[in-house]
Amino acid sequence: xxxxxxxxxxxxxxxxxxxxxxxxxxxxxxxxxxxxxxxxxxxxxxxxxxxxxxxxxxxxxxxxxxxxxxxxxxxxxxxxxxxxxxxxxxxxxxxxxxxxxxxxxxxxxxxxxxxxxxxxxxxxxxxxxxxxxxxxxxxxxxxxxxxxxxxxxxxxxxxxxxxxxxxxxxxxxxxxxxxxxxxxxxxxxxxxxxxxxxxxxxxxxxxxxxxxxxxxxxxxxxxxxxxxxxxxxxxxxxxxxxxxxxxxxxxxx
Amino acid sequence: xxxxxxxxxxxxxxxxxxxxxxxxxxxxxxxxxxxxxxxxxxxxxxxxxxxxxxxxxxxxxxxxxxxxxxxxxxxxxxxxxxxxxxxxxxxxxxxxxxxxxxxxxxxxxxxxxxxxxxxxxxxxxxxxxxxxxxxxxxxxxxxxxxxxxxxxxxxxxxxxxxxxxxxxxxxxxxxxxxxxxxxxxxxxxxxxxxxxxxxxxxxxxxxxxxxxxxxxxxxxxxxxxxxxxxxxxxxxxxxxxxxxxxxxxxxxxxxxxxxxxxxxxxxxxxxxx
Numbered sequence: 001x002x003x004x005x006x007x008x009x010x011x012x013x014x015x016x017x018x019x020x021x022x023x024x025x026x027x028x029x030x031x032x033x034x035x036x037x038x039x040x041x042x043x044x045x046x047x048x049x050x051x052x053x054x055x056x057x058x059x060x061x062x063x064x065x066x067x068x069x070x071x072x073x074x075x076x077x078x079x080x081x082x083x084x085x086x087x088x089x090x091x092x093x094x095x096x097x098x099x100x101x102x103x104x105x106x107x108x109x110x111x112x113x114x115x116x117x118x119x120x121x122x123x124x125x126x127x128x129x130x131x132x133x134x135x136x137x138x139x140x141x142x143x144x145x146x147x148x149x150x151x152x153x154x155x156x157x158x159x160x161x162x163x164x165x166x167x168x169x170x171x172x173x174x175x176x177x178x179x180x181x182x183x184x185x186x187x188x189x190x191x192x193x194x195x196x197x198x199x200x201x202x203x204x205x206x207x208x209x210x211x212x213x214x215x216x217x218x219x220x221x222x223x224x225x226x227x228x229x230x231x232x233x234x235x236x237x238x239x240x241x242x243x244x245x246x247x248x249x250x251x252x253x
Numbered sequence: 254x255x256x257x258x259x260x261x262x263x264x265x266x267x268x269x270x271x272x273x274x275x276x277x278x279x280x281x282x283x284x285x286x287x288x289x290x291x292x293x294x295x296x297x298x299x300x301x302x303x304x305x306x307x308x309x310x311x312x313x314x315x316x317x318x319x320x321x322x323x324x325x326x327x328x329x330x331x332x333x334x335x336x337x338x339x340x341x342x343x344x345x346x347x348x349x350x351x352x353x354x355x356x357x358x359x360x361x362x363x364x365x366x367x368x369x370x371x372x373x374x375x376x377x378x379x380x381x382x383x384x385x386x387x388x389x390x391x392x393x394x395x396x397x398x399x400x401x402x403x404x405x406x407x408x409x410x411x412x413x414x415x416x417x418x419x420x421x422x423x424x425x426x427x428x429x430x431x432x433x434x435x436x437x438x439x440x441x442x443x444x445x446x447x448x449x450x451x452x453x454x455x456x457x458x459x460x461x462x463x464x465x466x467x468x469x470x471x472x473x474x475x476x477x478x479x480x481x482x483x484x485x486x487x488x489x490x491x492x493x494x495x496x497x498x499x500x501x502x503x504x505x506x507x508x509x510x511x512x513x514x515x516x517x518x519x520x521x522x523x524x525x526x
Contacts, residue, residue, distance in 0.1 A: 035265075193291070194297070195487070214462060217461065218463075218494035218498065219462070222493070224265065224496065
């Protein structure tokens with residue numbers, strides 16, 4: 001089983017961190033120990049710094065590591081920081097970037113049709129997955145409300161919500177899974193006992209994407225939970241790598 | 254970077270270990286207002302425990318803690334009687350009904366279903382140092398019953414500094430710091446190191462990368478306990494965090510079962526697998 005971690009990061013420490021992972025080399029060692037083949041990786045510098053510089057810099061940092069697939073952050077195209085739509089997509093292609101992430105709180109913009117409509121349309125047309133951490137907010141909407149707004153306003157957007165929490169989110173996100181077929185749930189913090197099997201039974205394993213949240217969250221929790229969930233081996237394969245591999249393969253830039 | 258170990262391999266392959274059973278010292282029972290539980294019955298909980306090699310769980314009733322202590326604790330006792338080899342219970346204490354607490358403590362130590370008491374002070378908005386808890390604390394110390402306290406960093410009701418104050422007042426009381434004073438790791442470790450009978454219980458804390466290593470390195474694995482809040486959290490999640498932490502298999506044995514076995518035995522409730 002080729003395991004792919006869809007939620008992993010590295011970078012220098014600027015806030016108190018118990019067990020940082022500062023470099024791609026350290027990340028590779030952690031993946032090796034956990035038996036993880038590849039990972040979608042966000043450089044902390046993209047969140048803490050400005051994507052206009054850090055997107056490309058992070059791609060260069062990880063370029064020599066075939067197993068690390070860089071994720072870039074989006075900004076509204078209006079400011080020109082990421083270039084035009086065509087320039088941005090060309091740059092993604094040049095650096096092998098096939099997934100994007102949004103941090104509207106951190107980067108201070110509105111993640112909606114007015115703020116990002118042209119870019120969101122490009123994501124739909126090119127089938128580019130957008131990673132959205134659950135703690136992000138935009139225009140007064142946060143978490144699942146923001147996800148609902150995004151998917152309602154931009155049908156077909158392939159949205160992967162990161163960090164679905166342990167304290168009881170099913171009542172919040174299950175209606176979204178029913179309503180929006182292009183919503184995917186990343187499970188690094190989905191600790192609910194029996195939760196994975198219940199979701200697979202009702203919505204299909206195709207809707208779940210394995211991630212660890214490492215190094216902010218421990219590497220082994222979601223991994224062991226998924227490996228021994230009460231589901232078929234085929235479903236485990238989808239969650240642990242098959243689904244994200246398919247999503248990345250279907251990108252058309 | 255430490256390498257993989259036999260216990261890591263065994264759990265990864267089988268989901269559990271023959272040589273390393275798990276005792277879960279922080280469970281609950283019954284539905285809860287703010288969450289959907291796919292596995293909510295005792296039978297379903299046993300199924301989850303079996304998958305992860307959890308041989309015994311010590312639970313408190315959600316109903317007892319938040320709705321009705323009489324009926325909730327009675328249902329909890331019934332679960333222990335139905336599954337005597339798999340469940341033990343904490344008596345859920347509501348400090349906002351102090352007369353009820355006094356009445357319920359009478360004869361509690363003779364009820365073999367209950368091996369300890371449980372405080373949920375953040376939810377009750379009542380400090381663990383408050384007078385209403387004193388009878389339960391004195392009773393638990395006298396009868397050698399562990400007290401599992403929900404503890405959370407920064408809380409004015411059950412932060413780790415307050416746990417230290419309780420431990421100072423009741424030096425022979427066995428205190429299990431549920432969630433290990435989540436977030437206030439250094440203070441929690443300091444309290445556990447200072448007081449021989451204070452333990453760090455890992456529910457939810459295990460997920461924070463580096464916490465398990467920090468506890469083991471600074472407090473010692475003899476002071477760390479396995480817990481999951483089941484039916485909240487999958488035992489495999491907690492086990493995975495501990496298994497992939499950079500500690501030894503000997504440390505993992507302490508956390509998974511040895512410490513709990515010792516505590517339960519010293520409290521007159523030895524575990525026989």
